[in-house]
Structure formats: structure tokens, C-alpha cells
Amino acid sequence: xxxRLRWVGAVVALAVPALAIGATGLLWSSALRGDVASHWSDLxxxxxxxxxxxxxxxxxxxxxxxxxxxxxxxxxxxVSVRSTRAALFWMGSxxxxxxGGWLIPAGLTVQAGSAxxxxxxxxxxxxxxxxxxxxxxxxxxxxxxxxxxxxxxTLATPLRATETGAWSRTITAKVFVYVTVLVVAIAAAVEIxxxxxxxxxxxxxxxxxxxxAAVVLASFIRVRITVDWRGLRIVSLLxxxxxxxxxxxxxxxxxxxELRVGEWxxxxxxxxxxxxxxxxxxxxxxxxxTTDDREFxxxxxxxxxxxxxxxxxxxxxxxxxxx
Numbered sequence: 001x002x003x004r005l006r007w008v009g010a011v012v013a014l015a016v017p018a019l020a021i022g023a024t025g026l027l028w029s030s031a032l033r034g035d036v037a038s039h040w041s042d043l044x045x046x047x048x049x050x051x052x053x054x055x056x057x058x059x060x061x062x063x064x065x066x067x068x069x070x071x072x073x074x075x076x077x078x079v080s081v082r083s084t085r086a087a088l089f090w091m092g093s094x095x096x097x098x099x100g101g102w103l104i105p106a107g108l109t110v111q112a113g114s115a116x117x118x119x120x121x122x123x124x125x126x127x128x129x130x131x132x133x134x135x136x137x138x139x140x141x142x143x144x145x146x147x148x149x150x151x152x153x154t155l156a157t158p159l160r161a162t163e164t165g166a167w168s169r170t171i172t173a174k175v176f177v178y179v180t181v182l183v184v185a186i187a188a189a190v191e192i193x194x195x196x197x198x199x200x201x202x203x204x205x206x207x208x209x210x211x212x213a214a215v216v217l218a219s220f221i222r223v224r225i226t227v228d229w230r231g232l233r234i235v236s237l238l239x240x241x242x243x244x245x246x247x248x249x250x251x252x253x254x255x256x257x258e259l260r261v262g263e264w265x266x267x268x269x270x271x272x273x274x275x276x277x278x279x280x281x282x283x284x285x286x287x288x289x290t291t292d293d294r295e296f297x298x299x300x301x302x303x304x305x306x307x308x309x310x311x312x313x314x315x316x317x318x319x320x321x322x323x
Contacts, residue, residue, distance in 0.1 A: 003142040007074055010141035014070045014092050017099035017133070018063035024103060025056050028110050032056055036109040037118035049115035052106065059102035066095035070137070081143065086263045089138040089272065096133030100126065135273040143293075165313065166228035167306045170237065171299070173220055173280040175267065180217040187211055219243065220268055220280065225298060227306040229313060232288055234278060234298060243269065243278060246296060252289045254310035256303035259285035264297060 025032065032052040039048030073087035104127055108118035187210035219236040223243065226233045231248035235241070264270050264277040275295035279285075286303040288296045288310065300306065 006140055006142040010088055010137040011067075011071055011074060013137040013140050014088060014095065015067050017092075017095035018060065018067050020099050021056070021060045021063055021102050024106065025060065028106055030110065035115045037105045037115045037120075040120040040124075043120050043122075043124060046105075046108075046115055046118045046120070049109075052109075055102060055105065059098040062098040063095040066091040066098070074141075080263075081141075083260070083263050085138050085141050085143075086265070086272075088141055089134040091134070092137040093131045093134030096130040100130035138273055164229050164316075165309050166226070167309050168224060168226045169300055169302075169306075170222065170224045171280060171301075172222050173299075175281070176217050176220045180214050180221065183210055183214040183217060187214065215239070217268070220278070223278070223280075225286075225300060225306070227309050227313075232286075232296075232306075232310065244296065244298070246288055246290060248310075248313055250290050250292075251310055251314050252291045252293075253314075254289070254307040255287045256307045257285055257287045257297070259283065259287075259297055259299055 034052055035049035036052045036055050037046030037048070038050040038055065039046060041047050070088050070091040073084045073091075104120075104123050105118065108120070108123065109115050112118045187207055190210065191207050219239045219241055220243075222237045224235050224237055226235075229248060231251060232244070232246045233242070234244040236243055259277070259279060259282065261267060261279055261282055264275075264279050265272050267279055270277045270279060274293070275297070277285075277295075277297040278299065279297070280299040283299065284301055284303050285297050285299045286306050290296070
């Protein structure tokens with residue numbers, strides 16, 4: 001399938017949730033004339049309802065908006081492939097969640113004959129998994145074939161078969177300092193009043209969650225990125241924890257690129273279908289493509305150097321293996 005057909009297929013996949021809402025809205029016209037279930041306290045019958053027309057209008061509007069944003073991302077010629085696929089993923093998830101917010105409540109209402117009799121049951125799983133639908137248009141879309149911001153990286157003087165090299169950089173991400181302090185402050189604000197009231201255990205669960213989040217955030221404050229004959233390694237210097245390791249024989253290529261927080265799912269360690277990243281800031285970064293076609297990106301100010309070194313070390317190791 002050529003790239004154009006795959007882009008069309010991705011847009012069609014993106015439109016499926018909106019089409020499903022529209023088609024069932026016509027099919028379940030009776031639900032639009034009354035109330036549909038809108039809230040469950042457990043897996044049993046619904047304990048809340050809303051007018052069917054309102055639920056249909058909101059969910060259909062959100063799904064259509066997601067399609068429009070996705071189509072615009074595909075149509076703009078200067079948007080990179082990574083940005084477009086990221087937009088398709090998130091908009092696909094938004095559209096699917098909207099579809100779930102109509103299909104399941106309205107369908108259960110129609111089946112039960114009333115909003116009060118709609119039993120949620122195992123459908124809660126489908127509702128929770130709707131967010132994963134974004135992976136469908138993301139995977140259908142081609143991985144290349146449009147404007148791409150990556151720059152080929154090669155050493156000015158390639159390594160010889162008997163030579164090796166190493167590169168290391170320590171990065172401090174101030175944004176994670178501020179966020180970690182904020183989370184610790186929130187944890188203190190939760191616990192201190194409880195201690196003064198003589199009930200320190202009341203907020204134990206929330207306190208544990210906040211402190212665990214603070215530890216995770218603190219691990220990104222100061223990291224060391226190393227490239228050598230072993231491959232790529234990233235270590236948290238504050239907690240002395242390994243964050244990522246990609247062996248040299250698992251690396252297919254390395255590129256310098258402009259990393260945008262929105263394209264990679266946000267700050268910190270992000271995981272998306274087919275790729276992951278350690279995003280510490282907007283700007284230059286190293287993108288490593290593994291032999292199984294997965295991508296890993298990390299923010300670094302001079303990505304051309306480690307990318308070129310990885311490519312040279314990789315080509316040297318391949319040459320040695322063939323000889």
C-alpha cells in the first residue's frame with residue numbers, strides 16, 4: 001500500500017467513531033427522545049441520566065472535531081510525519097472515548113428499555129479501553145514520505161575497524177526540580193493538617209502516591225547520557241537508577257531531530273505505540289531507531305555528535321561481524 005492510500009486509510013480509521021455515533025443515533029432514534037443512562041456508581045443499574053439529544057450532540061460534536069483536527073494535520077504539507085501520526089493517535093483516542101460515551105450508555109438504555117434499567121456490567125472495560133483506539137490510525141499512517149526534520153548524522157572522520165569512541169553528557173532539567181518541589185509541597189499540605197488533627201494515617205494512601213510521584217519526577221532532574229561501544233545508556237544521577245539502555249547491536253540508525261513536547265506525549269518518560277522518549281525540554285534531541293523499528297528519543301543540546309558516533313560504531317560493528 002502506497003503512502004497516499006495509507007494516509008487516506010488513517011483518516012477513515014479516525015472517522016469511524018464519528019460515523020458510529022451518527023449511524024446509531026439514527027438507529028436509536030427512540031433514545032434521542034428520552035433520557036439515556038449517564039452515571040454508574042458500580043457495575044449495576046445506572047443511578048443517573050441525561051437527555052439523549054444532549055449526550056448525542058456533545059459526543060458527536062467531539063468526535064467530529066477530532067476528525068477535523070486530524071484531517072488538518074494530514075493536509076498541512078509542512079507538518080512532520082511524527083507530528084501528524086501523534087495528532088492521529090490523540091485525536092483517534094478522543095473520538096473513541098466520545099463514541100464510547102454515547103454507544104455504551106445509549107445502547108444499554110435501548111436494550112433495557114429505560115435509563116434506570118441500564119446495567120453497566122463488563123462494558124466498563126470497553127469504555128476504559130476506548131482510549132487505545134488512537135493506535136489504529138497511528139499504525140495505519142505511513143512512517144515516512146513527507147517533510148521530516150531529522151538530519152543525517154555522520155562523523156567527519158569515520159572510525160576504523162580497530163577504533164572506538166565515547167560521548168557523555170550530563171543534563172539538568174530545571175522543570176522537574178520545580179514540579180518535584182510542588183508535589184512534595186502538596187504532600188506536606190495533605191499530611192500536616194492530619195497530623196495536627198491527630199489522625200496522620202487518614203491520608204496515608206494519598207501521601208504514598210504523592211511521594212512516589214515525587215521520587216519518579218526527581219529521577220529526571222539530573223541524568224547522564226552515554227554513547228559508546230555498548231550502545232546508548234541513560235542513568236538518573238540523583239537516584240542512581242538506569243532509565244534506558246539500548247545495546248549497540250539493537251540500533252539500526254541514529255538521527256538528530258527537533259523534539260516537541262506535544263509530539264512525544266508530554267514531559268518526562270513517555271511511551272506511545274512503536275516509540276518512547278525521555279523529554280526534558282523542547283528543542284534538539286537524539287532519536288534512535290532499533291532493529292525492530294521502534295524509536296526512542298531523548299532531549300540533548302548537541303544530538304549530531306552522539307548520533308554520528310552511534311552510526312559509526314554501529315557500521316564498524318556490522319563490518320567486523322561480516323568479516
